[in-house]
Amino acid sequence: MSSTNSPSITRSERAQLAMMLEVTAYPKPGNIDRCHDYPSTRLEHFLASTILVRPVFERAERGEGSIGDLIRDAVKATNVHGGGNTHFGAFLLLIPLIRGGDITGAQQVIQQTTVDDAVTFYEAFALTRVRMRDHQELDVNEPATIATLRKKKLTLLDVMRHSAPRDMVAREWTNGFALTCLGAALLAQHGCGRNAIIATFLDLLATEPDTFIIKKHGPDVAQEVVQHAREVKGGLQTLAAFDETCIARGINPGSLADILIASLYIALGEGWAWD
């Protein structure tokens, strides 16, 4: 029997299961998984976030609270441990998906975001300690940014459009959740269970450069990772060697991991069975 088809599983629980399944799947090249931690962030931090975010997901599901407030509150609820930010990008995708139910619903939700959502999102971002290296982006530590958002009447969707060229999670808001959909279709194609999660992640890595890697290491390194994923798919390299190389160089495809969580949320809703 699969939990995925159980009518008793709520959207919030489905999102939590997606977060749990993503982080435990292994080996995930460069990312935290069952076999690997980072010195200051460990598997348990990701799983604690998965547990502690639930009240916020439930508010999203009940239609309570604005999208900006919910993203900020998800960050607050999960910032209580020492592992730093774990799921900021995932919350950015999951909260509209939970509120809207599916991708069509989520697109309606993000169309309705407001300037207040944008302002609250910036508050949330400031809480995450995510490093900003791209000076083209609106600076979250700069009080003038908030004034700019208000003056130019930029909604949260506008902010995502502004960030989309350099951030693939933001891009999902602007392109109909394209990679999320692709990931869900790949999961179904690869069959049930955790091996499908890794096969899907490898496909996503081979599709587009991870923008988190671009921000941290530059576009050439991100392109090398795409190439490396293609070689693993083609049987020219092992997955284990790919994982080791990424870990040795501190390369973690964090944005594609966030998108994989959203794909798992969609796939679970469509009957994909994790166990």
Add this chain to the structure above:
Amino acid sequence: MSSTNSPSITRSERAQLAMMLEVTAYPKPGNIDRCHDYPSTRLEHFLASTILVRPVFERAERGEGSIGDLIRDAVKATNVHGGGNTHFGAFLLLIPLIRGGDITGAQQVIQQTTVDDAVTFYEAFALTRVRMRDHQELDVNEPATIATLRKKKLTLLDVMRHSAPRDMVAREWTNGFALTCLGAALLAQHGCGRNAIIATFLDLLATEPDTFIIKKHGPDVAQEVVQHAREVKGGLQTLAAFDETCIARGINPGSLADILIASLYIALGEGWAWD
């Protein structure tokens, strides 16, 4: 900052964190952990139960539902995946602890259990597929048992008293949660973080034979495990070798794992920091 001291962490969340921390800690001799699965039960099944039980824990925390109903509903909420029973013993300890807040409160809660609680507990037990090999125990698959409970006016605490000689989880109900307390004290003594969890588990293994092992393999094997744990503590064996031996022989100290979860719940409430 530690989640353990955060006033925003509810009892339910504390219990969920305890379940998550127990299952991810490694190496835990013979049990499922980050490094080991069983063929039909895997880490993800334990973590899914940790997520899906929350509504039942929240009812326990709010004072809604009888102890029997809550144990049955916890089993139902977590029986939706293919991994079989994962946390029956842990629920038996955690639900009175959540309802009562701490050990003193839990003891009051269990004193007040009724014949109806006993009947519902037997319903829950029948759902778990836990194998019964001890014919001295009331047979959960026997309708006459329910009639016996009613005729003899046996409360759930009476059932636990009946089972206590052969089941160390039931024994916790009758001896003031003795091993739960010991485990919490050991966690504090071993310091913070996941290494303390394994050190505490090893201490518990060296203290008393696990009754789940006794039921499955007999008392001699259970005593061998105690001896093996003492040798690891004394530096005569490695923890890895102990783990390998248990796994090779299908020996899993499941009852002490349940008690360790209860110890983690208590320790987290007393400020023990997991991260």
